[in-house]
Amino acid sequence: MRAYDYVDSHGQTEIGFGVTRLSGFDLLPRIKQINKVKLYRIESGESDLYPRLTPAMTRPIRWDLIEQNYDQMIKYATAIKQGTASTEAILRRFTExxxxxxxxxxxxxxxxxxxxxVARYLRLRELQREIQEGLNVVESSNGANSVIFYGKGGDIATNRREELEMSVLCLRILQAALVYINTLMLQDVLADPEWTELLKPADQRGLTPLFWQHVQPCGEVRLDVAKRLSLGGAAQAPEAGDPD
Known part of the structure; x- marks a missing residue:
């Protein structure tokens, strides 16, 4: 079973498709302006083979270039999979x-x-639904991160490896704690016979522990409007004869 990665429209780059294919998993983007996507021919001389796709068809794939550089591509893909080189470092070298x-x-x-x-995406409605559902989970997770990891706008303002690792590990602890608490809350709800009858199987499939509307990032602030605040330091006792 191949692995896959759901991304939004910005992730449908050609180099992205190439790197993920060589790395052994599928890139599954959501395509918004699919009418502007170009399809590449398998080989030349096929201009009349797909008459209804002619407006979207462009030049043939250069299989000779792939064959000539196959060993080098596998070398870089292996380095990425084994962690000896990052995708960013390799692509940065190439973009130069x-x-x-x-x-x-x-x-x-x-x-x-x-x-x-694109051919599969247009043909398979279930693939479109799968991608949309996968992105919903990703967006929900990102939304939760923006709430529980809100310091400095959620940005990690450092390039030091130790500080980066510490920030990411702390975020993972917060994520695990949030999911754990939410799971316990869902279990309590589902243990109630009234909710068990109310929630159908389709409803239960839609349940997720990635909700955060009940989270208060800054804690709970209670205001007592009947009590006056001391704004000038410690309150002084009134002198004799002064009104209260």
Whole structure:
């Protein structure tokens, strides 16, 4: 079973499709302006093979470029999977020289994979639903992170590895605590026979512990409007003869 990654429309880059395909998992983006997506031909001389797709068809895939740089592409993909090099570092090296033959070959792999994906996306309604549902989970998780990891606007303003790791580990603890508490709350609700009868199987499938509307990031603030606040430091006792 292949792994997959759900991304929004901005994630449907050709290099993204290429890197993920070489890394052994599928990129599943949500495509908003699918009418502007171009499909690449398998080979030349097929201009009349798909007459209804002619407006969306463009040039053939350069399979020769993929074949010539196949070993190098596998080398970089293996480095990414084993963690000896990051995807960002490799792509940064390539973007400094967009004419790099290995980078161009990865683009061709991405164009082929993107064409395959778009054909599946248009044909399979269940794939569209799966991607939408997957993105809903991702967006819900990101929304929760913005609430529980709100210091400095949620930005990690450091490049030091130790501080980055500490921030991410603290965030994971908060995530685990939130999911744990929410799961216990859901269990209590589902243990109630009244709710068990009310919630149908479809409703129960839609339950998720990734909700945060009950979270108070700054704690609970209670105001007593009947009590006067001391704004000038410690309150002084009134002198004799002074009105209260």
């Amino acid at each position: 020289s967009a004419a790099h033959p290995t980078y161009q070959a990865m683009l061709e792999v991405g164009r082929a994979q993107k064409t395959i994906f």
